[in-house]
């Protein structure tokens with residue numbers, strides 16, 4: 001547990017992205033136009049080109065770029081329809097879209113804005129204008145990203161905070177209710193953490209919290225799953241669209257991942273840091289409240305603590 005490199009205190013600085021980390025997708029059936037744009041943007045952002053509009057949506061849904069530079073007139077799906085499609089889907093709505101086209105009459109420009117465009121550039125392209133428009137677009141996105149990290153993330157563990165739980169999860173529950181699906185909630189608490197702090201000090205305690213958080217985060221594979229630092233050494237895991245079996249499976253994986261860190265805690269009978277967990281699965285209606293689900297999972301967590309810790313408990317049988 002003694003790591004000489006660990007000298008920083010309470011907060012971990014957020015690793016916010018910079019312009020050079022941003023991905024820009026250029027969609028234009030004219031190869032020369034794609035080449036020109038990506039050459040101008042070289043060294044500013046990472047550029048990829050696509051010459052067909054047909055597979056853009058599928059590609060963006062899988063791995064959304066930060067910005068798309070879109071031609072309007074292309075064989076197959078035209079840029080305006082593609083923009084409508086991208087902006088109407090939750091998974092791609094955040095991609096900024098800049099149209100780049102030779103036809104810049106008022107009616108065409110109107111169509112672009114109505115489709116959800118973020119900006120519009122007229123051909124022939126002026127290099128410095130393209131660079132500045134792309135930079136402006138991406139910089140405001142990066143600022144928003146940082147702001148939402150600062151608002152919704154806990155600085156010590158880099159997990160979501162309670163504000164995220166209370167503001168974002170209720171909307172998700174309403175969607176799950178509409179789709180008549182289920183949601184799993186797991187509450188976890190580090191065992192004998194007071195003893196750990198007393199034995200190794202609070203800085204080591206903070207580092208332990210950070211490691212435990214990272215190890216648990218790595219176990220969650222679906223983008224909609226979320227871990228929240230609920231209290232000091234207590235975590236809430238929200239698993240949308242997950243049933244009883246799925247919830248138990250994830251719960252066991254989380255327990256194992258923490259134990260496998262092998263962080264020594266001489267104040268625990270197991271001699272390593274472990275977590276106890278309780279879970280609850282709900283088929284919510286529109287009035288369901290996250291607080292009530294957490295309360296149920298917390299009662300199961302209490303039973304896990306009572307039955308010796310380092311284990312997972314579910315609801316009591318009816």
Ligand SMILES: Nc1nc2c(ncn2[C@@H]2O[C@H](COP(=O)(O)OP(=O)(O)OP(=O)(O)O)[C@@H](O)[C@H]2O)c(=O)[nH]1
Nearest residue numbers: 189190191192193194195197202205206232233305
């Ligand atoms: N280092 C550190 N410790 C914290 C933080 N937040 C809470 N704690 C400590 O976590 C400990 C929790 O202690 P208890 O609630 O008694 O629980 P426990 O010792 O883990 O015992 P069980 O949960 O019953 O296994 C307290 O000593 C808190 O000071 C934090 O941000 N950093």
